[in-house]
Amino acid sequence: MPLAATATDLGARFAEVRAFTESLCDGLATEDFVVQSMEDVSPTKWHLAHTTWFWETFVLTPFADGYQLYDERYPFLFNSYYVQAGERHCRAQRGYLSRPTVEEVFAYRRHVDEAMAEFLDGFAEADRPEVADVIEVGLHHEQQHQELMLTDLKHVFAVNPLRPAFREPVDVPSVDPGPLGWRPFEAGLHEVGFESQDATTSRGRFHFDNERPRHRQFVEAFEIADRLVTCGEYLAFMADGGYDDTPLWLSLGWASRVENEWTEPFYWERDEASPTGYSVFTLSGMKPVDPNEPVSHLSCFEADAFARWAGARLPSEFEWEVAARTVWDGTGDAPGPFADAGRFHPTPAVPVGGDGTPAESPALRQMYGEVWQWTHSQYTPYPGYKPVEGALGEYNGKFMANQFVLRGGSVATSRSHIRPTYRNFFPPDATWQFTGLRLARS
Amino acid sequence: MPLAATATDLGARFAEVRAFTESLCDGLATEDFVVQSMEDVSPTKWHLAHTTWFWETFVLTPFADGYQLYDERYPFLFNSYYVQAGERHCRAQRGYLSRPTVEEVFAYRRHVDEAMAEFLDGFAEADRPEVADVIEVGLHHEQQHQELMLTDLKHVFAVNPLRPAFREPVDVPSVDPGPLGWRPFEAGLHEVGFESQDATTSRGRFHFDNERPRHRQFVEAFEIADRLVTCGEYLAFMADGGYDDTPLWLSLGWASRVENEWTEPFYWERDEASPTGYSVFTLSGMKPVDPNEPVSHLSCFEADAFARWAGARLPSEFEWEVAARTVWDGTGDAPGPFADAGRFHPTPAVPVGGDGTPAESPALRQMYGEVWQWTHSQYTPYPGYKPVEGALGEYNGKFMANQFVLRGGSVATSRSHIRPTYRNFFPPDATWQFTGLRLARS
Amino acid sequence: MPLAATATDLGARFAEVRAFTESLCDGLATEDFVVQSMEDVSPTKWHLAHTTWFWETFVLTPFADGYQLYDERYPFLFNSYYVQAGERHCRAQRGYLSRPTVEEVFAYRRHVDEAMAEFLDGFAEADRPEVADVIEVGLHHEQQHQELMLTDLKHVFAVNPLRPAFREPVDVPSVDPGPLGWRPFEAGLHEVGFESQDATTSRGRFHFDNERPRHRQFVEAFEIADRLVTCGEYLAFMADGGYDDTPLWLSLGWASRVENEWTEPFYWERDEASPTGYSVFTLSGMKPVDPNEPVSHLSCFEADAFARWAGARLPSEFEWEVAARTVWDGTGDAPGPFADAGRFHPTPAVPVGGDGTPAESPALRQMYGEVWQWTHSQYTPYPGYKPVEGALGEYNGKFMANQFVLRGGSVATSRSHIRPTYRNFFPPDATWQFTGLRLARS
Amino acid sequence: MPLAATATDLGARFAEVRAFTESLCDGLATEDFVVQSMEDVSPTKWHLAHTTWFWETFVLTPFADGYQLYDERYPFLFNSYYVQAGERHCRAQRGYLSRPTVEEVFAYRRHVDEAMAEFLDGFAEADRPEVADVIEVGLHHEQQHQELMLTDLKHVFAVNPLRPAFREPVDVPSVDPGPLGWRPFEAGLHEVGFESQDATTSRGRFHFDNERPRHRQFVEAFEIADRLVTCGEYLAFMADGGYDDTPLWLSLGWASRVENEWTEPFYWERDEASPTGYSVFTLSGMKPVDPNEPVSHLSCFEADAFARWAGARLPSEFEWEVAARTVWDGTGDAPGPFADAGRFHPTPAVPVGGDGTPAESPALRQMYGEVWQWTHSQYTPYPGYKPVEGALGEYNGKFMANQFVLRGGSVATSRSHIRPTYRNFFPPDATWQFTGLRLARS
Numbered sequence A, B, C, D: 001m002p003l004a005a006t007a008t009d010l011g012a013r014f015a016e017v018r019a020f021t022e023s024l025c026d027g028l029a030t031e032d033f034v035v036q037s038m039e040d041v042s043p044t045k046w047h048l049a050h051t052t053w054f055w056e057t058f059v060l061t062p063f064a065d066g067y068q069l070y071d072e073r074y075p076f077l078f079n080s081y082y083v084q085a086g087e088r089h090c091r092a093q094r095g096y097l098s099r100p101t102v103e104e105v106f107a108y109r110r111h112v113d114e115a116m117a118e119f120l121d122g123f124a125e126a127d128r129p130e131v132a133d134v135i136e137v138g139l140h141h142e143q144q145h146q147e148l149m150l151t152d153l154k155h156v157f158a159v160n161p162l163r164p165a166f167r168e169p170v171d172v173p174s175v176d177p178g179p180l181g182w183r184p185f186e187a188g189l190h191e192v193g194f195e196s197q198d199a200t201t202s203r204g205r206f207h208f209d210n211e212r213p214r215h216r217q218f219v220e221a222f223e224i225a226d227r228l229v230t231c232g233e234y235l236a237f238m239a240d241g242g243y244d245d246t247p248l249w250l251s252l253g254w255a256s257r258v259e260n261e262w263t264e265p266f267y268w269e270r271d272e273a274s275p276t277g278y279s280v281f282t283l284s285g286m287k288p289v290d291p292n293e294p295v296s297h298l299s300c301f302e303a304d305a306f307a308r309w310a311g312a313r314l315p316s317e318f319e320w321e322v323a324a325r326t327v328w329d330g331t332g333d334a335p336g337p338f339a340d341a342g343r344f345h346p347t348p349a350v351p352v353g354g355d356g357t358p359a360e361s362p363a364l365r366q367m368y369g370e371v372w373q374w375t376h377s378q379y380t381p382y383p384g385y386k387p388v389e390g391a392l393g394e395y396n397g398k399f400m401a402n403q404f405v406l407r408g409g410s411v412a413t414s415r416s417h418i419r420p421t422y423r424n425f426f427p428p429d430a431t432w433q434f435t436g437l438r439l440a441r442s
Helices: A007-023 A044-063 A074-078 A091-096 A102-120 A129-158 A231-239 A251-260 A300-309 A317-325 B007-023 B044-063 B074-078 B091-096 B102-120 B129-158 B231-239 B251-259 B300-309 B317-325 C007-023 C044-063 C074-078 C091-096 C102-120 C129-158 C231-239 C251-260 C300-309 C317-325 D007-023 D044-063 D074-078 D091-096 D102-120 D129-158 D231-239 D251-260 D300-309 D317-325
Strands: A182-185 A188-192 A215-219 A222-225 A268-270 A278-282 A285-288 A372-378 A404-407 A424-426 B182-185 B188-192 B215-219 B222-225 B268-270 B278-282 B285-288 B372-378 B404-407 B424-426 C182-185 C188-192 C215-219 C222-225 C268-270 C278-282 C285-288 C372-378 C404-407 C424-426 D182-185 D188-192 D215-219 D222-225 D268-270 D278-282 D285-288 D372-378 D404-407 D424-426
Touching (some): A231 A300, A251 A300, A317 A372, B007 B102, B044 B074, B044 B102, B129 B278, B251 B300, B300 B372, B317 B372, B317 B404, C007 C044, C044 C129, C182 C317, C222 C317, C300 C372, C317 C372, D007 D129, D044 D102, D044 D129, D129 D278, D231 D300, D251 D300, D300 D372
Antiparallel strands (some): B188 B215, B215 C215, C188 C215, C268 C278, D404 D424
């Protein structure tokens, strides 16, 4: 996706992102928009309305002259967690709301889309960079909710004994990616975090506050795996009793494993008809577990236990960033696959062949897209971190406790959403995102 | 409603009951069918399907030659609690099911309705009384779910900050019912429970197993109030600090009051604009609390504390039955109002006037309909009680612990569903049914 | 124990009851007095102090001229649940109190004992019957806590992996009590509840308020078993899959069984070395389960499921009372065994032999003592029930919800504490008391 | 305390550490040893036995020829969390054990002390460095439990309404420490973590595995406060509504604040008689909050919110280490005060006076002892971290999730236990340790 460079482009990008959100609703029944299948999940209807509330609250109300709230009761219903933006409906009860109906929510979107289109018509980005920056946040915010719509719908469909499919399956040939290679990096001082490029466009300068300030990190020598861990490798861990081998687990991880009765990755089920003994629920329904595919929907605790079993460890987020920059610097098209591929399920790594890559320094595959990669870094502010002012300052900083950093994006992430410096974060027992791992060692 | 006396009539009554179920869905949005707003509540969609599953499981499958299950996956989804009828979906997760859709559930109903119509066409009740009796259970079962549809939808709408209305309000003039009178009864030996009338119709002999055997109870002398307790009387209890006066409460009741932070009846809210200081959520939206109306949505604990405050007590279920038989013996039209009135909200008692009723033995008003009346009787088997054989034996008997008996029906009960011997039961902290009280004293 | 007839005797009985309380502490280590092994359990130290607080609060403070509180902080610590007697320490935290020490609690007892002795010296019962009645309540209250001291210590010792013994085992020969006989009773109108005898002594007129008023109950014809259910019979229920046979269980009972993972009676453990396959923890340590002994420590739910499995049911509390009066009318020495036997474990029934008892109407054995007998009666006020005035009115009435009545006493009850009309009550999932069952049928 | 340099000294240090443990029990009543006042707390008796089990398990059993377990049942009771050392008793139930008695636990200590004395008599440290290292771990392990004994007893006494005092109060004059100064540090590359000194004694080389490997960290420029935050400063935060100002709090911190209803530091109580409006529970009983003393018993969330309110932040653990090395390098006597001072309560900082310290680079006060200092660093393995082999490898590494690092020691820590590289860790909501904070800023 080319970078937007003009006011007109900002409008076009707005339209594109909003349209992609709605394209994810294609084929859904009205009932599918309503359900909240666990507290972490939000109904699709809520995502559609919340992202719309964001535009209304942070762009139209403060900046669009004469804009009137579409419905005065909606801010209470559709604020997620922005304390400074007012009271809000209880998160755990989003699935209790039959009204407003899906149709009413789409009408709300229409209303806000039209107001935004009018606002952006002739908007001079260069003259109002602070407004352009908020719009940019809104675009990335909506992309995050696109990803959540996919992972939340996956959960809604998975808990239903009828196991509905969200999309038709897309057949991809399964190829053995071959044995893991290790790519060495020497010790050294690195700059990490987002680099201010003094960009003239909001797109060019966009990043979340948690990626800043760019600062120096000394990274000791390490090696990182040249691809993601596969289902086949994970099956070997399971066969070796990994889920019952307490010393492999963090103390809190073991408590989670016992409490949740984890015996295989989330969405896996025993299935005697499958060659691997397991099937997995995907957004295209159930299918046999493919040993060549990257393993997904692991908690950080499972990823960490697997790594220990494998005689390795998870990378730190800085090791990951140093390695990932060698593959893509954040300009041009990101390697993928991402959500725009429309498959919503990870793919086996392409085997390393007679491509001249030296065995002692193999090319890094699958650094972006596929599945988010857990790191062992707990989510902490960078030195000199300052959240942005106002309600948007609640976006990132307030979550900096008991969360682990993930990097790289997934098949549910938009291509234009990801960067080498992008820091995702989830509690270490979360499993409903597309989350896997890449090994590292010292 | 006249009693059905022939096979033809059984078919007609089937059609009538099924149609009334669907009439309760008039005006609902698709989204309204999906939501489960607390564990006790079931989605409307689920009620529609579960009642249909009942006909399929207990009538069509065993008795209709060649009947094929509509969908083999539905019994798992729509069995409620009949252990002997197979595995079932978790009750707490009924609101997680977006599929089957509402439309698919209505198609399921159509299919079963047609099969039932065919089965009942020419069905000779007199020849197959045991089948007729199961059909009769099915009709009453569906009526119970009609009542639950109303109380569950009330809850779904109430938790929604938009406070949608289920039906247009019906204005009823508010009249002061006058002071409470006390109707005395002498001590004596009574027969209680359903009397087998050797009826020739399933309708005539219908009762639930918990109403049997008819047996003797010695009832000591008592007095019972001539009408229900009003909101005005309950407001006086509140104004007198009833919710903070621990000695008025049962120990478990006080624990419930503290845990649930009860400070007024369920569905009431403080409202300075209301003359009584409170408004109440009804199936027609919010309205000021009317002091003349019967108080409703009380837990048994609140009813019991109120009675103690009033220097009285709740009646036993036998006292109630003895008194209630003097008003209506179970034949002919039941006094109401019931669900067929379509108002779904209780009405003030008609004042006692110059009607010649002696003050020392006033006529009993509001014994049936309006609101269920809590008794202090815990739900226990009658002497010689035997549940019916098979899965239908799980209907009543297995709930005989930690539930209190209610009598008389409510504005959400079907007129043809109620009898003087009818025993409803709920845990003493339940508040989402139309539940109020009538005082008694020794 | 002869009935006390004079003021002097009231003093003697006071001394005797207080001494028996302390005799139960013989051989305890200081540490044993401190532990609260679950919320239902209280530390021995607390029982010693709470019973002392009772005398101080209800006798010495109101009636003994010039009595000063021993320690002003003790009422807060040692009030159990008497709301009208002031604020109190949280029940769940009684095990958090290392102070006052055991020695200090015994000093508290000494102080109150001396004040009571002085007060009772020359106390003319006939002149102050209302004070005598409160003292009588205090004696029975202390006896109840004696029983709780035993059952609570049993729990404290049982959860300790070292399994200490409270008392040396007393060997009793194990004799097969023979097959169950059934004693028939005809239908009839009975007076139940405590009969006011216009007694001249507090002992003679003592009863708890929940046994009053004496009133009429019509009891339909029934048969009752001539002895308690044995461990051997219960083992047959277990062997027949009783714990997995859902239809045998009340709905709430099944939920308790699943939640608590009940697979055998409380205090039983699998033990391959035992002929019955199980051993049981007793107040004299572990011993093999003896098939001839009455089964104990059953919840009401287990007792109820067993009875259903056996083709019978639990008796109602009125059936029990009618039957029990034929064995002992409440005067003279109660049949036992009770706590004064000092064995604290039930004994096999004496076999019915060539004693001329007609098989069609066998003698009733084990009606009193051994183990409390669950009834299917939920704990409800008698017609015309009035709690006593003041804080002592909280003794019984406020617990009349979600509890089941037990009758007959146990090996942990004092002989002089029990009566045919005595109503004990516990929630249906309680298992830490000596609770078993006797079958009935209609 | 001089470093031990010979085998004889290891024996002497063993005796000294063991004796200090027991000196902390001076004046305790038997009952005080038994109580577990919350899950995090262990009974004193348990600490005494667990530390003894450690010697038995990790030294005597593997290394002392012919050593027999004192009691075969004790390893199950007194293992804390070492999975590889066998099954263990449930942590939450340590307060349920009345047996073994305190006297029996002291006999256990005597037995093990004698066996250890015999083992250490003539033990040549230089010949068996791997055994010496385990003994060194045991000494530091026991010191950690000494600290826990103090903090746990403080909790046990605090929950008791009688508020017993552990020790007589020691009067310390309260002096205003003066305004906060800021000590600047330039950006630079630092070595952090324990430096292997190739020491010839176990004492010289001792460190926990989590302090290793020593590695390089680039630390950006920062300033750190020259003393701890005082109660007076914290009172200003409270007076300014800090506990209700949601944006000051981490998201999880706010949830903890709401759930725990925090409105002041743990152990504080409103007290109108105190000049500051609050009193605080100490190991010498209640006393008025002194505004000059360091604030203590803060959760990391409170410390973090305070820092944000103050326009500053918590330091990272590396910033702390860089700063702390300028005060003490880990050799010679550590600045304090520590547990050997016997006061068990923090002291106001000595005011900065005419001592020639330049205002622009003030001397760092209170870097060690007083109260543990929360950092914003979540507890993570150092690059190349390897836990030690075997059960002792469970000491540190398995806790590396959802814990925050604290540095510096407290008034409950032994002087010889602390080092500049020492990493303590607790969950961010823990408050029962002596935990406060020092501010930092970029």
